[in-house]
Amino acid sequence: MTDVDTDSNAKAYSVSELAFALKRTLEDAYGFVRLRAELSKVTFHSNGHVYLTLKDERAAIDGVVWKGSVRALSVRPEQGLEVIVTGKITTYPAGSRYQIVIETMEAAGVGALLAQLERLKTKLQAEGLFEPSAKRPLPAMPAVVGVITSPTGAVIRDILHRIRDRWPCRVIVWPVVVQGETAAAQVGNAIARFNALEPGGPVPRPDIIIVARGGGSVEDLWAFNDETLARTVFAGTIPLISAVGHETDTTLIDFVSDRRAPTP
Incomplete structure (x- = not known):
């Protein structure tokens, strides 16, 4: 067997x-x-x-x-x-x-997130994106102000109120989302489109741009730490104010913009 x-x-x-x-x-x-x-x-x-x-x-x-x-x-x-x-x-x-x-x-x-942000800040600083000599002077008497923000909420109402009280001028609002996966791309596109406007065209070219968003957590504001967005801010020719977050909030575009103005 x-x-x-x-x-x-x-x-x-x-x-x-x-x-x-x-x-x-x-x-x-x-x-x-x-x-x-x-x-x-x-x-x-x-x-x-x-x-x-x-x-x-x-x-x-x-x-x-x-x-x-x-x-x-x-x-x-x-x-x-x-x-x-x-x-x-x-x-x-x-x-x-x-x-x-x-x-x-x-x-x-x-x-x-913060560790990644620090590495990115070090990289861009080494490339000269934060240099004071690269900052564009703000116009003393702007005729047209471009505002990039959410069209709803307290931030846009506050900006329009302050402009009306302090320096009445034409304001063009470019509506974007200011939080989430698509926010950085939308804000960057708005900055590039404003900069691409020709003087004297059908849509007035802003003398200054304000990018605005209210305060929030690190995650809420993360879109404004996007590397591509920071490079878009740096590449523009129109002076830009970063009005993102409150006094204690800091995002990457604060370092690249020409002036930081925290929201109330």
């Missing part, structure tokens, strides 16, 4: 069959995951995608943020930043690898 190999009748998968079966299994089981990790090996590819590694003290997982999701991230991915991400697990059958496709990313707490 001899032993019989009971596995001899098991189906023999092809490599592709097994690889794609594993892919389906992982994607079905982990179609949505929320993960806390530290970022490393962050690469911004020329195709617009971001490739990175998420790690803790014992393990690491590769991740990717597709081009279409990069702009919607709450924070800019960078080495050493602690984050919370959401996404789905998938595999790359041709290479026996798995990764997380990241859809959202936020800093893991205020401390992580």
Whole structure:
């Protein structure tokens, strides 16, 4: 009597069959995951995608943020930043690898946000964006004031009231959202569009721009710490006042703007 190999009748998968079966299994089981990790090996590819590694003290997982999701991230991915991400697990059958496709990313707490802000401030300061010599003088008697803010709420009413009392002039309000994922892009677009206006055109070119928002938490004001927005402020030719937050609030565009004027 001899032993019989009971596995001899098991189906023999092809490599592709097994690889794609594993892919389906992982994607079905982990179609949505929320993960806390530290970022490393962050690469911004020329195709617009971001490739990175998420790690803790014992393990690491590769991740990717597709081009279409990069702009919607709450924070800019960078080495050493602690984050919370959401996404789905998938595999790359041709290479026996798995990764997380990241859809959202936020800093893991205020401390992580502030650490990222300090690194960005150091970078921009080294490039000369905060230099006093780069500040544009404010006009003494502006005829047209451009205000970039939310069209609702106390801030715009306060600005219009003060302008009316102190220096009656024409005010052009560019409505934007001042909090959330799209705020930085909307404010930056408004600044660029104001600067692109031609003198004597159908829409008067402002002599000065005010970017305004009331006070709030670090997270509430985070849009005004956006690097692209700071560079847009610096690149403009129209003098700009940052009126974001209260006296104790500080955002990145305060350092790049020509004057800071906290809201009441």
